[in-house]
Structures are given as C-alpha cells and as structure tokens.
Amino acid sequence: MNDDVRNIALGLVASGVSATAGWFFRTYLWRRQLRRKQKFFGLPGGSECLLVVNQDPGASGRGVSRHDAFALLELSALIKECGAHADIVVHDTARQGFGIRTEFCVGGPASNRRTEAHLCSMLPGVEVNTDFEDATDGGAFTIGGESYQLAKGIAEYVLLARLTGPEGGRPVFLASGQRGITNQAAVRYLARHHTRLARHHGPDGTFCLLLKVVNSDAYGPDMVELVADVTASATTGTATGR
Numbered sequence: 001m002n003d004d005v006r007n008i009a010l011g012l013v014a015s016g017v018s019a020t021a022g023w024f025f026r027t028y029l030w031r032r033q034l035r036r037k038q039k040f041f042g043l044p045g046g047s048e049c050l051l052v053v054n055q056d057p058g059a060s061g062r063g064v065s066r067h068d069a070f071a072l073l074e075l076s077a078l079i080k081e082c083g084a085h086a087d088i089v090v091h092d093t094a095r096q097g098f099g100i101r102t103e104f105c106v107g108g109p110a111s112n113r114r115t116e117a118h119l120c121s122m123l124p125g126v127e128v129n130t131d132f133e134d135a136t137d138g139g140a141f142t143i144g145g146e147s148y149q150l151a152k153g154i155a156e157y158v159l160l161a162r163l164t165g166p167e168g169g170r171p172v173f174l175a176s177g178q179r180g181i182t183n184q185a186a187v188r189y190l191a192r193h194h195t196r197l198a199r200h201h202g203p204d205g206t207f208c209l210l211l212k213v214v215n216s217d218a219y220g221p222d223m224v225e226l227v228a229d230v231t232a233s234a235t236t237g238t239a240t241g242r
Contacts, residue, residue, distance in 0.1 A: 157210060158176065
C-alpha cells in the first residue's frame with residue numbers, strides 16, 4: 001500500500017469515526033431535550049393524559065370553535081412528540097382529581113366548566129366576567145386589582161398556567177382566554193417557549209402568565225406579548241366573582 005492509498009484510507013476512517021461520533025452526540029442531545037420536555041409536561045413515554053375540550057358558547061349542541069379545534073390539534077402534536085397518548089373528554093364529563101394524569105384544559109370559564117373549577121380551586125385571585133352581553137366589561141379579567149378588558153380583534157388576553165395540586169403529581173396546563181383565538185395563541189406560545197418556561201420556573205414549577213394577543217384580526221394567534229407573571233396574585237388572592 002503506497003502513501004496515497006494509505007492517506008485516503010485513513011481519511012475515510014477518520015470521516016466515518018467523526019460522522020458516527022456526531023450522530024451519537026446529536027442523538028444524546030435529542031434524547032436529553034426529549035426527557036426535559038417530557039418532565040416539564042409530565043408526559044413520560046407511553047403515558048396517558050387528559051385533553052379537556054370546551055364548548056363554543058355560541059354554537060348549539062357540543063360544538064367547538066374553529067380556533068379551539070386548532071389549539072387541540074397543536075396540543076395533540078405536542079403530546080405525540082413526547083410519546084404519550086391523549087384521552088379526549090368534554091369539559092362537563094371530566095371526572096379526575098389533580099396529579100393522576102397530565103391535563104390540558106382549553107377555554108375560559110364561560111365555555112369550560114373544568115376551567116371554572118380550576119380557577120376557583122387553584123387560581124382564586126383571578127376574576128373573569130363571563131357576561132359577554134356586558135358591552136364594557138364582558139370577558140374582562142381582574143387580577144391583583146388590575147382589569148384587562150377585551151378589545152375584540154385588537155387586544156385580547158389569555159391566561160397560560162401550569163398548576164399542580166397540593167400533593168404534587170402530574171400538572172394541569174390551563175389556556176383560559178377571552179376568545180377562541182387567544183386559547184390557540186396560548187397553546188402555541190406554550191409549544192414554542194416550553195424550554196424557556198421550564199428553565200425559568202423549573203421543570204416542576206407552578207406559574208400563571210397573562211398574555212396579550214395583539215391585532216388578531218391581522219396576525220391571527222401569532223402576535224403574543226407577555227404582560228406579566230401573575231402567579232403570586234392569582235394563587236393567593238380572593239376573587240369576588242367569576
């Protein structure tokens with residue numbers, strides 16, 4: 001074997017070793033990221049979770065609004081990425097305590113009784129005006145003495161929360177917005193920023209964020225601003241009504 005052939009062979013071997021090492025490293029990083037994602041969402045591989053479907057208050061029967069359906073589809077993709085399975089139930093038939101299975105609850109208290117129960121038990125400092133006939137304050141949030149009114153298509157608000165019961169266990173994720181499009185925006189925000197949220201609040205942390213959806217008539221659910229972390233006032237306050 002002359003020097004040229006030997007050099008080519010050594011180069012091929014080195015390339016193979018480098019490619020194999022790179023593949024193992026990328027696989028290691030992917031698995032580590034997946035484990036962190038599964039831990040944050042409480043969705044180990046093969047586990048089951050609860051996907052609580054709300055009801056469009058403007059529809060007859062058990063209709064779900066278009067944007068809420070999109071939110072459920074995005075959650076389904078996230079659940080599948082974690083290697084978990086979803087049990088889909090209607091909001092008024094969900095019968096489960098905290099911590100048994102991870103729960104994703106979509107919709108405000110006007111359309112989702114399960115959300116109403118979570119607000120009362122775990123976010124007592126949040127007041128939601130469910131009287132949408134009220135031209136001024138219909139749909140408004142009141143948190144820590146501050147009111148956040150609905151300006152349809154211009155400025156709309158949604159709560160995104162990760163909650164756990166007093167005994168820990170699997171988390172409850174809540175997307176409670178003033179409109180269906182805000183629920184979808186919160187779910188999309190969660191899917192895009194879960195790594196940062198886990199880093200900031202901890203993989204097992206409880207948080208409640210107030211998000212603002214800006215000009216949804218033009219930008220849909222994609223223009224979202226973080227207004228405030230309202231965890232302290234939402235979890236310790238006492239609302240006067242819903």
